[in-house]
Amino acid sequence: MRRQIVARLAQSLIVVFIVTTISFFVIRSAPGDPFSYDLPSITPTVREHWREQFGYNRPLPEQYTKYLASVAHGQFGYSLGRHQPVSAALAETIPRTLLLAGLSLGLSFAIAIAIGVAQAVRRDGWFDRITSAVLLFFFSLPDFWAALMALLLFTYWIPILPSGGIVDPVMHDYMSGWPALVDRLRHLVLPVLTLSLVTIAGLARYQRSAMLEVLPSDFIRTARAKGLTEREVIWRHALRAALTPMITLLGLGLPALLGGALFIERVFSWPGMGLLAANAIGARDYDLVTATVIAGSVMVVIGNLVADLVHMAIDPRVREWQ
Amino acid sequence: MAEPLLSVRDLRTYFYTENGVARSVDGVSFAIGGGETVGLVGESGCGKSVTALSLLRLVRAPGRIEPGSRIEFGGKDLVTLDEKSMRAIRGASISMVFQEPMTALNPVFKIGDQIAEVVRVHHGGTRQEAWHRAVQMLETVGIPSPAQRANEYPHQLSGGMRQRVVIAMALVMNPALVIADEPTTALDVTIQAQILELLRELQQKFGTSILLITHDLGVVAESVSRVIVMYGGEIVEEALVTDLFANAHHPYTEGLLNAMPHVGQERERLATIPGTVPPPTAWPAGCRFHDRCPYAWDRCIAEHPPLYQIADGHVSRCHLAVEPERRADRHEPFVVQKAIA
Amino acid sequence: MSGQPRSALWRLVHHRMARWALAVIALLILAALVGPLLVKYNGAEQLDIVALKNRPPSWAHPFGTDQYSRDVLTRVLYGARISLAVATLAVLLSTTVGVAYGLVAGYAGGRVDNAMMRLLDGFMSIPRVLLLLAVLTLWSPVPLSGLIALLGLSGWFGVSRLVRAETRIVRAQEYVESARALGVPTMRILWRHILPNIAAPVLVASTLAVGNVIALEAGLSYLGIGAQEPTPSWGSIFFDGVEFFAGNWWVVLFPGIAIVVTVLAFNVLGDALRDVADPRQVDVARRLPESTLTDPPSMSALQPSENG
Numbered sequence: 029m030r031r032q033i034v035a036r037l038a039q040s041l042i043v044v045f046i047v048t049t050i051s052f053f054v055i056r057s058a059p060g061d062p063f064s065y066d067l068p069s070i071t072p073t074v075r076e077h078w079r080e081q082f083g084y085n086r087p088l089p090e091q092y093t094k095y096l097a098s099v100a101h102g103q104f105g106y107s108l109g110r111h112q113p114v115s116a117a118l119a120e121t122i123p124r125t126l127l128l129a130g131l132s133l134g135l136s137f138a139i140a141i142a143i144g145v146a147q148a149v150r151r152d153g154w155f156d157r158i159t160s161a162v163l164l165f166f167f168s169l170p171d172f173w174a175a176l177m178a179l180l181l182f183t184y185w186i187p188i189l190p191s192g193g194i195v196d197p198v199m200h201d202y203m204s205g206w207p208a209l210v211d212r213l214r215h216l217v218l219p220v221l222t223l224s225l226v227t228i229a230g231l232a233r234y235q236r237s238a239m240l241e242v243l244p245s246d247f248i249r250t251a252r253a254k255g256l257t258e259r260e261v262i263w264r265h266a267l268r269a270a271l272t273p274m275i276t277l278l279g280l281g282l283p284a285l286l287g288g289a290l291f292i293e294r295v296f297s298w299p300g301m302g303l304l305a306a307n308a309i310g311a312r313d314y315d316l317v318t319a320t321v322i323a324g325s326v327m328v329v330i331g332n333l334v335a336d337l338v339h340m341a342i343d344p345r346v347r348e349w350q
Numbered sequence: 351m352a353e354p355l356l357s358v359r360d361l362r363t364y365f366y367t368e369n370g371v372a373r374s375v376d377g378v379s380f381a382i383g384g385g386e387t388v389g390l391v392g393e394s395g396c397g398k399s400v401t402a403l404s405l406l407r408l409v410r411a412p413g414r415i416e417p418g419s420r421i422e423f424g425g426k427d428l429v430t431l432d433e434k435s436m437r438a439i440r441g442a443s444i445s446m447v448f449q450e451p452m453t454a455l456n457p458v459f460k461i462g463d464q465i466a467e468v469v470r471v472h473h474g475g476t477r478q479e480a481w482h483r484a485v486q487m488l489e490t491v492g493i494p495s496p497a498q499r500a501n502e503y504p505h506q507l508s509g510g511m512r513q514r515v516v517i518a519m520a521l522v523m524n525p526a527l528v529i530a531d532e533p534t535t536a537l538d539v540t541i542q543a544q545i546l547e548l549l550r551e552l553q554q555k556f557g558t559s560i561l562l563i564t565h566d567l568g569v570v571a572e573s574v575s576r577v578i579v580m581y582g583g584e585i586v587e588e589a590l591v592t593d594l595f596a597n598a599h600h601p602y603t604e605g606l607l608n609a610m611p612h613v614g615q616e617r618e619r620l621a622t623i624p625g626t627v628p629p630p631t632a633w634p635a636g637c638r639f640h641d642r643c644p645y646a647w648d649r650c651i652a653e654h655p656p657l658y659q660i661a662d663g664h665v666s667r668c669h670l671a672v673e674p675e676r677r678a679d680r681h682e683p684f685v686v687q688k689a690i691a
Numbered sequence: 692m693s694g695q696p697r698s699a700l701w702r703l704v705h706h707r708m709a710r711w712a713l714a715v716i717a718l719l720i721l722a723a724l725v726g727p728l729l730v731k732y733n734g735a736e737q738l739d740i741v742a743l744k745n746r747p748p749s750w751a752h753p754f755g756t757d758q759y760s761r762d763v764l765t766r767v768l769y770g771a772r773i774s775l776a777v778a779t780l781a782v783l784l785s786t787t788v789g790v791a792y793g794l795v796a797g798y799a800g801g802r803v804d805n806a807m808m809r810l811l812d813g814f815m816s817i818p819r820v821l822l823l824l825a826v827l828t829l830w831s832p833v834p835l836s837g838l839i840a841l842l843g844l845s846g847w848f849g850v851s852r853l854v855r856a857e858t859r860i861v862r863a864q865e866y867v868e869s870a871r872a873l874g875v876p877t878m879r880i881l882w883r884h885i886l887p888n889i890a891a892p893v894l895v896a897s898t899l900a901v902g903n904v905i906a907l908e909a910g911l912s913y914l915g916i917g918a919q920e921p922t923p924s925w926g927s928i929f930f931d932g933v934e935f936f937a938g939n940w941w942v943v944l945f946p947g948i949a950i951v952v953t954v955l956a957f958n959v960l961g962d963a964l965r966d967v968a969d970p971r972q973v974d975v976a977r978r979l980p981e982s983t984l985t986d987p988p989s990m991s992a993l994q995p996s997e998n999g
Contacts, residue, residue: 047817051817164955168902245453249448254519255439255468306824309825325817345457
């Protein structure tokens with residue numbers, strides 16, 4: 029099995045490499061450069077000087093090799109807009125996005141599994157039908173719109189939750205212990221909820237389907253014949269066998285989750301990677317943008333890797349090369 | 351027989367489907383004694399598997415056991431027993447071995463765990479104890495290196511091995527009755543023989559009764575002491591095995607015996623029973639086999655035969671029992687005549 | 692006639708939910724084509740700048756007006772044209788590219804296949820929104836044709852994986868081997884044997900994709916990088932319609948409802964198509980993928996139908 033894991037790791041590294049290359053070339057081939065501001069103080073000579081200094085006047089392949097070299101050293105460049113190394117900017121914001129996405133994922137998973145199983149067990153009953161309709165509805169909501177509506181509903185019309193940010197900009201520094209935690213939680217509620225909404229809808233539909241595939245299986249009949257309670261049959265035997273495709277789905281849905289996080293961060297002004305990227309792009313902060321795209325992709329790759337490993341852990345059939 | 355272990359009386363299991371009511375088991379009565387091996391024989395569609403599932407009350411909607419059916423076991427009626435007590439019986443007093451060893455085991459759990467689960471559910475105890483018992487059982491069913499195998503997963507075992515595991519699971523709590531539903535059908539012929547041998551050994555060792563369900567009379571000849579033949583949701587013949595093979599009465603049984611290929615057979619073409627099993631939603635009136643029977647006459651079309659006593663311990667649901675001279679009147683079954691017309 | 696299997700088309704038309712979805716989509720197309728001709732104003736027309744700025748819904752303006760005093764209902768109707776057209780064309784593009792890529796990879800097999808899949812893994816790992824955000828901003832302003840091209844070129848990965856998987860299966864069949872042995876040209880094999888097998892799942896995936904792209908394009912327009920001024924797509928309506936949307940909730944609500952209804956219709960249609968035309972849903976519970984990255988469940992299995 030170790031060989032399998034090593035092979036997967038190697039695969040992931042190749043993918044990261046491909047991603048880095050694509051990101052680099054796409055971004056650096058854009059018209060203009062980081063210094064294309066229409067400011068009177070930036071005369072053509074100044075611009076030329078900067079281009080020279082930062083290497084933007086060299087041919088692309090050369091820029092590429094330089095970039096790869098510095099990335100290999102952990103240097104992602106410098107953010108002119110934020111006046112800090114790119115790696116520092118990322119280090120600040122990535123954990124926040126991870127918090128948002130991670131909580132959403134965990135919550136979505138738990139709820140989706142519960143709903144999917146409950147639906148499958150009461151197939152075609154009123155619960156099943158209504159839930160399916162509701163889930164389909166949520167599945168069709170664009171996440172940014174859901175976020176906007178949620179904002180409208182819970183921040184303006186019924187003002188019970190904060191409208192954005194990660195903590196109260198004014199009061200948080202004066203809070204400690206319990207109130208500080210509550211403050212953080214209050215700011216997390218809407219972003220996590222809206223991000224989860226669409227994810228839950230997709231996952232639950234899938235879980236229901238997976239369960240329906242498993243429930244008529246022979247080994248479920250065996251489990252009942254062994255004298256297990258219906259509850260044990262469903263939650264111990266059926267669910268375990270049906271979980272496998274969910275893990276795969278997780279991996280595949282990661283890019284979409286990050287994309288959704290980007291919109292959510294925008295709407296709720298959540299200072300994570302998505303917001304960073306949006307601002308960086310507007311400001312032509314090339315190094316930061318490239319690094320953000322790479323970082324996002326790396327997160328996806330890692331997520332897929334983890335999903336694969338979990339898959340191997342829970343389904344013994346995929347452990348050996350077949 | 352002395353007080354039977356299991357006594358089934360007028361079992362009816364119907365399925366309420368969109369296409370009508372399927373009377374899969376339509377009035378079946380039989381008994382199994384302690385330590386006995388009984389064979390239940392019939393083609394697919396005759397209701398034998400549903401009978402087996404009914405005994406353990408594993409029939410799910412849209413099927414149900416009709417009121418009026420009785421299954422007596424251990425002084426209780428299993429049909430009306432509460433679910434909790436029924437669960438206590440499943441796997442512990444009555445257990446089942448299913449047909450498809452490839453899919454009967456949960457692919458994501460170790461086989462040791464799956465056997466140990468039966469012990470923990472019915473007996474309690476620690477995980478180690480249950481595991482130990484599981485390994486013991488694996489050894490008993492003839493699996494080499496049982497301690498090691500117990501840590502493996504179903505997909506790592508061959509079909510024959512898996513079936514042994516399923517048998518181990520069925521026997522670990524030393525049940526009084528094991529229902530084996532076509533336990534060898536999905537296996538190679540050589541493995542089949544091994545499994546049947548295993549069942550025989552275990553039966554002698556533990557004194558378990560076995561209800562062996564199969565469509566293969568060859569299997570029955572080797573392994574059972576008494577045979578019940580089913581057709582059209584009912585029992586059509588029942589006899590001791592030697593009696594059945596020597597003096598088969600019901601034309602269906604006859605047909606089954608003729609259809610068995612055997613060494614030394616001179617004819618080249620295998621004899622088959624013409625026609626097909628009718629659907630359980632529409633059992634024919636009169637004798638359910640009349641369409642395919644080479645002896646049928648007008649009484650068979652009109653009158654549904656009861657189980658006639660042929661000899662001691664031998665019954666047959668055929669009017670030939672009271673009009674044996676009709677046996678000389680062999681003809682093309684009606685289904686063939688209609689096809690030609 | 693009875694006893695003959697009912698054709699997929701018949702089943703589709705009689706599928707309850709599908710009828711609803713088809714009706715809605717027909718209505719939308721109708722609205723897109725004819726609607727703008729029926730309303731009094733045109734999409735960019737700025738009416739009484741003072742009096743009609745930011746008016747809530749009323750009889751004269753059922754969807755209200757935005758900050759530039761434009762009638763929102765009109766913009767929604769014009770927006771239907773843009774959003775539907777963009778999404779359909781983009782999906783057409785991505786389907787074509789995806790099918791082509793998948794066919795080549797699946798048919799070629801071996802190292803070519805491996806390399807192509809590895810490349811695909813790379814493509815798929817980049818979050819689509821992030822990439823689009825980068826490109827659309829750095830190259831801004833991007834004309835509508837560019838937007839369509841980008842949407843199409845960033846969305847073909849799933850389809851190609853699907854097609855590649857199916858192609859591999861069919862390719863391994865004996866009748867394909869015999870065809871090759873008989874010297875049948877590759878194109879013909881692809882056309883006659885493989886294409887029919889992939890048609891159904893690709894159709895399902897494409898239908899679902901249209902809904903997806905409509906939502907995506909709306910999102911990008913909301914960020915200001917999608918359809919550019921003054922082209923009204925459903926998303927851009929609330930990008931430049933409001934400064935402070937809480938005060939002008941109608942500008943966000945109505946186009947949003949239009950989006951949701953449209954996406955819903957396409958999702959239902961996609962589900963119905965799957966029920967009707969693609970009975971062989973990839974049996975995910977029993978598949979043993981070699982690796983999740985190269986052999987995932989098919990895209991159509993990602994959004995299972997209501998019938999399980």
